[in-house]
Amino acid sequence: MKTLFVIMAALVLPVQAQAVTPAEDIATTIMLRGHPCGGPAVTQIQEQSDSAGNRTIRATCPNGYRYQVDVSSDGRVSVKRLN
Amino acid sequence: MPVCSSAISPPFQNSAFTYNNAMKFPGCSLLMLLLLFLVALESALAGCAKPQEMRVSEQHVVEQETESTDDPATQLADESIAESAGESIVETVPAVEARPDAVKPAQQKPVAVADTAPAVSQKVEARPPEISMEQLIERLKNTEAIGFLTKLAIRSDVLDFKQSVESYRKQGVLEENAEMLRGYFNGLLLKILALLERDPALSRDIHLARESIWKSLVEAKS
Numbered sequence: 001m002k003t004l005f006v007i008m009a010a011l012v013l014p015v016q017a018q019a020v021t022p023a024e025d026i027a028t029t030i031m032l033r034g035h036p037c038g039g040p041a042v043t044q045i046q047e048q049s050d051s052a053g054n055r056t057i058r059a060t061c062p063n064g065y066r067y068q069v070d071v072s073s074d075g076r077v078s079v080k081r082l083n
Numbered sequence: 084m085p086v087c088s089s090a091i092s093p094p095f096q097n098s099a100f101t102y103n104n105a106m107k108f109p110g111c112s113l114l115m116l117l118l119l120f121l122v123a124l125e126s127a128l129a130g131c132a133k134p135q136e137m138r139v140s141e142q143h144v145v146e147q148e149t150e151s152t153d154d155p156a157t158q159l160a161d162e163s164i165a166e167s168a169g170e171s172i173v174e175t176v177p178a179v180e181a182r183p184d185a186v187k188p189a190q191q192k193p194v195a196v197a198d199t200a201p202a203v204s205q206k207v208e209a210r211p212p213e214i215s216m217e218q219l220i221e222r223l224k225n226t227e228a229i230g231f232l233t234k235l236a237i238r239s240d241v242l243d244f245k246q247s248v249e250s251y252r253k254q255g256v257l258e259e260n261a262e263m264l265r266g267y268f269n270g271l272l273l274k275i276l277a278l279l280e281r282d283p284a285l286s287r288d289i290h291l292a293r294e295s296i297w298k299s300l301v302e303a304k305s
Contacts, residue, residue: 020281025230032236032274057232069232077236
């Protein structure tokens with residue numbers, strides 16, 4: 001019966017990891033830096049980048065807080081709250 | 084074949100009930116049929132296959148015992164088996180197969196060898212596999228369970244951790260702060276494992292390799 005349950009689980013459950021959307025990615029990054037977000041995905045995403053390779057992403061969390069995510073050219077990530 | 088027929092019959096006793104349910108819910112009919120087939124297959128295998136395997140392996144053991152007294156090479160092999168009798172099967176079986184004379188009975192009965200070989204391979208596979216750091220880093224880079232920004236944030240945290248380890252090492256106070264660093268490392272690892280919820284295989288491998296990851300981060304580089 002153990003083999004049977006394994007076969008049934010393999011048929012029913014998805015095997016591959018599902019890709020993360022950009023809204024989920026930004027929300028996860030905000031929460032990883034210790035800020036409250038209130039949900040798994042952000043809205044109203046605005047993205048800018050300068051000539052030096054630095055990226056600035058602004059997004060609104062489900063709890064109403066708006067954050068700015070700065071990604072430097074060497075890959076460092078920092079988050080600050082705007083409102 | 085009475086054993087087989089009695090083993091197969093119970094899952095189909097309620098076949099009318101399952102058929103009616105399948106008609107009510109057409110989406111589940113294929114799954115129900117597959118389930119019934121698998122139950123029947125499982126019970127048939129459990130009822131028929133195991134007694135035959137046991138009989139063949141018993142015959143193989145009896146024949147080996149009778150022939151081993153005549154041949155000196157097999158007597159040596161038997162002595163080596165007797166010496167390592169308290170150890171695992173993994174070490175005893177290659178001692179028999181290493182000597183060509185000892186393999187003779189196994190060559191005459193290929194079915195018996197096929198029965199014993201899976202048992203040996205299962206014993207070998209029971210050991211935890213070696214996981215290299217390069218493979219883990221590559222899998223972490225390529226996984227779709229974590230987004231690009233989140234990966235960058237984790238990378239920043241790991242670089243900060245390595246910088247703090249280096250600064251403590253230069254000051255000569257690494258041993259004093261090892262407990263605090265281990266706590267920070269455990270928190271970082273917990274974050275990564277939580278983020279890898281959609282990639283359980285990678286999460287399990289990182290959890291298994293946590294001690295080697297800790298050593299690679301903290302040990303002094305020559």
